[in-house]
Amino acid sequence: MSRTRTLLAAGLAVVVVLVSLGAWWLARDPTPTTDSASAARTSLVGLPAATGEPELASLDTLHPQPGQVVEAAGPFDDRFDLTGLSLTDRAVSGRVLVTSDVSDLLELQVLAGFYDSSGALIGTGRWDYHLDEATASPHDGQTPDEHRVFRIAVPADLAGRAVAAAVGVPVLVNE
Amino acid sequence: MALVALLSATALSATTVVGAEAAATQASSSKITNVIYLLGDGMGRTHVTAGRDRYYGASGSLNMERLPVVGQVRTYAVQKNSGQPGDPDFVPEYVTDSASSATAWSSGVKTYNAALGVDAKGTVVPTAMELAHQAGLRTGNVSTAEITDATPAAQMSHVLARGCQGPSYSAASCQVIDVTGGAALPTSDIRVTPVADQIARNGTADVILGGGLSRFDAADEAALKGQGYKVLGSPASQTVATRADLRNARSGKVFGLFNKGNLTISKFKRENPTSPQAAEPTLPELTKKAIGLLDQSTRKNKGFYLQVEGALIDKRSHANDAAQTLEEIKAFDDAVAVAVDFARKDKHTLVIVTADHECAGFGIIEKGTFTNAEAATPPVNADTGNPANNSTPARGANAKDPARSTGPVNGSGSADPKNFAPATFRTADDPASVQDGSPDASLWLTYLSGNHTGQDVPLYAYGPHSSELADSVENTMLFDVVTGALRIQP
Numbered sequence: 047m048s049r050t051r052t053l054l055a056a057g058l059a060v061v062v063v064l065v066s067l068g069a070w071w072l073a074r075d076p077t078p079t080t081d082s083a084s085a086a087r088t089s090l091v092g093l094p095a096a097t098g099e100p101e102l103a104s105l106d107t108l109h110p111q112p113g114q115v116v117e118a119a120g121p122f123d124d125r126f127d128l129t130g131l132s133l134t135d136r137a138v139s140g141r142v143l144v145t146s147d148v149s150d151l152l153e154l155q156v157l158a159g160f161y162d163s164s165g166a167l168i169g170t171g172r173w174d175y176h177l178d179e180a181t182a183s184p185h186d187g188q189t190p191d192e193h194r195v196f197r198i199a200v201p202a203d204l205a206g207r208a209v210a211a212a213v214g215v216p217v218l219v220n221e
Numbered sequence: 222m223a224l225v226a227l228l229s230a231t232a233l234s235a236t237t238v239v240g241a242e243a244a245a246t247q248a249s250s251s252k253i254t255n256v257i258y259l260l261g262d263g264m265g266r267t268h269v270t271a272g273r274d275r276y277y278g279a280s281g282s283l284n285m286e287r288l289p290v291v292g293q294v295r296t297y298a299v300q301k302n303s304g305q306p307g308d309p310d311f312v313p314e315y316v317t318d319s320a321s322s323a324t325a326w327s328s329g330v331k332t333y334n335a336a337l338g339v340d341a342k343g344t345v346v347p348t349a350m351e352l353a354h355q356a357g358l359r360t361g362n363v364s365t366a367e368i369t370d371a372t373p374a375a376q377m378s379h380v381l382a383r384g385c386q387g388p389s390y391s392a393a394s395c396q397v398i399d400v401t402g403g404a405a406l407p408t409s410d411i412r413v414t415p416v417a418d419q420i421a422r423n424g425t426a427d428v429i430l431g432g433g434l435s436r437f438d439a440a441d442e443a444a445l446k447g448q449g450y451k452v453l454g455s456p457a458s459q460t461v462a463t464r465a466d467l468r469n470a471r472s473g474k475v476f477g478l479f480n481k482g483n484l485t486i487s488k489f490k491r492e493n494p495t496s497p498q499a500a501e502p503t504l505p506e507l508t509k510k511a512i513g514l515l516d517q518s519t520r521k522n523k524g525f526y527l528q529v530e531g532a533l534i535d536k537r538s539h540a541n542d543a544a545q546t547l548e549e550i551k552a553f554d555d556a557v558a559v560a561v562d563f564a565r566k567d568k569h570t571l572v573i574v575t576a577d578h579e580c581a582g583f584g585i586i587e588k589g590t591f592t593n594a595e596a597a598t599p600p601v602n603a604d605t606g607n608p609a610n611n612s613t614p615a616r617g618a619n620a621k622d623p624a625r626s627t628g629p630v631n632g633s634g635s636a637d638p639k640n641f642a643p644a645t646f647r648t649a650d651d652p653a654s655v656q657d658g659s660p661d662a663s664l665w666l667t668y669l670s671g672n673h674t675g676q677d678v679p680l681y682a683y684g685p686h687s688s689e690l691a692d693s694v695e696n697t698m699l700f701d702v703v704t705g706a707l708r709i710q711p
Binding site: 080081082083084085086087088089090091092093095096097099100106121122124125147149150152153174175176177178183185217218219221 | 298320334335338343346347348350352355356366367370371379380383384386388390391392393394407408409412418419422423424435436438444481482483486527535536537538539540628680701709710711
């Protein structure tokens with residue numbers, strides 16, 4: 047009888063221990079603490095910092111004929127049409143019509159490559175549109191305007207040599 | 222026997238305690254394991270009502286409206302360099318944009334319009350998704366917009382200007398010198414690092430589904446794969462992900478962008494079922510997949526945090542396109558149903574449904590009436606100084622101007638560019654013979670503008686801790702509720 051009681055006691059003790067462990071397991075907080083100072087990644091390993099304004103690799107592959115203004119491929123070519131492209135000895139100009147969804151046009155950069163009479167790229171110029179939401183009302187209270195007219199001056203050091211141009215869009219943020 | 226009784230009593234006592242603890246623990250861990258945060262971008266109170274009328278009728282309810290807890294959210298932003306509410310240098314901005322609002326619930330601070338993951342003085346602030354990720358929870362971010370767009374980006378990046386999306390840096394799109402002391406930041410600073418570069422390298426979200434493939438390039442794809450992401454489609458070749466790709470993604474970290482830009486409008490896909498765009502997954506499909514991927518983690522006991530955005534409600538409201546807006550509301554609401562179905566089965570999930578701001582002053586006017594914009598003599602909207610409600614309108618009796626009101630803009634007045642009449646839509650209560658654009662349709666919809674408004678927005682919730690949201694809350698409080706529920710408070 048004594049042995050039975052001992053076994054029973056031992057068995058119950060095991061049960062109590064197991065139940066307690068189970069209770070601890072259920073009660074524990076599975077979520078480790080957080081460190082807000084390090085939660086935000088403020089450096090990205092392996093990402094080289096930008097060295098300046100964006101370029102379009104396609105400018106290097108183009109060789110427009112004198113008097114021509116051609117389009118240079120970029121990442122957003124399915125989102126706009128370029129119309130009215132023209133080149134004078136002072137500037138290249140035209141119009142960007144954003145054709146994809148436009149609830150806001152936030153950023154637009156048009157990059158122009160200038161070419162000499164042999165079709166060699168001799169320099170670039172750019173035009174930026176930026177909507178400052180904090181100081182300007184988007185689209186002046188109206189529904190969005192998909193058109194932007196741009197004019198990019200021929201850099202002074204290319205005057206007289208730039209006889210052709212290519213135009214592309216490396217930056218476009220519309221939503 | 223006495224010993225047996227003693228041991229039995231001990232065991233009983235232990236069992237009772239355990240039972241109580243288990244119950245408490247269940248309540249405690251049922252405190253919450255998961256949070257699914259869904260927002261309809263630009264979805265104001267009227268958007269919800271219009272969606273209800275359109276699809277379920279006046280006495281019906283959208284899925285979000287069936288949730289047991291209802292509140293509302295104050296959405297105002299602050300100006301650049303402002304302090305927080307209560308600070309001496311606090312300067313409010315009454316109408317927010319998506320970036321400022323998303324930063325409010327993502328990081329718990331008010332900031333200026335266009336800022337993401339930084340406060341109004343430009344200081345980086347951690348996001349709920351970053352805290353969840355750091356704590357070992359699984360994380361997901363789903364949007365019908367480009368994934369670099371303001372709402373999804375606010376959880377996964379820190380930039381001074383929302384336009385700094387990538388793939389390339391430009392000073393005009395990334396620098397905000399009136400927040401950084403008049404000088405541009407070095408391009409190595411995270412705050413001027415394009416959002417796409419950040420998303421591809423910081424690993425904040427385990428599951429990333431949406432649009433915006435054009436923002437990412439070959440280097441981004443390599444960085445994602447280096448972190449163990451399964452990349453659906455290819456940023457390097459600009460091959461968009463497909464529904465089949467999504468179906469085959471069964472576990473782990475997944476990055477899938479299904480359009481080079483925003484995902485395609487639901488109405489277009491419905492009307493063009495054989496178009497390539499119709500093959501894009503819907504928001505409910507993306508939501509269901511994201512939940513499935515996040516819930517099956519081996520770290521399941523730590524739970525997950527998922528954000529889902531119905532972005533196109535806002536985008537089509539900006540365009541004053543009620544027909545498309547309505548279908549985006551429906552798609553978003555169907556995603557809510559997916560989340561709630563999961564939460565009901567899971568019992569450890571808090572579901573929050575809200576918006577970032579109202580867009581375009583959406584209005585429902587009584588059938589057969591007209592708006593001020595259609596009036597020949599609109600009310601003057603000035604204090605007439607009368608002591609009682611007895612004045613004669615200063616401009617004479619209100620009357621409709623036939624030159625400005627030539628029939629429903631989606632019906633008989635559609636060809637008139639100067640027509641200010643409402644668009645009309647049939648509802649679930651209308652006879653089958655009633656057509657959209659007809660004067661007989663019951664739902665008459667108008668817009669005040671093409672921009673955001675300062676209205677408070679609706680808030681619905683389901684699950685443990687949801688009662689904390691039965692209130693009128695600041696959008697920053699949503700950060701406190703989410704991080705509190707997940708026990709990841711900073």
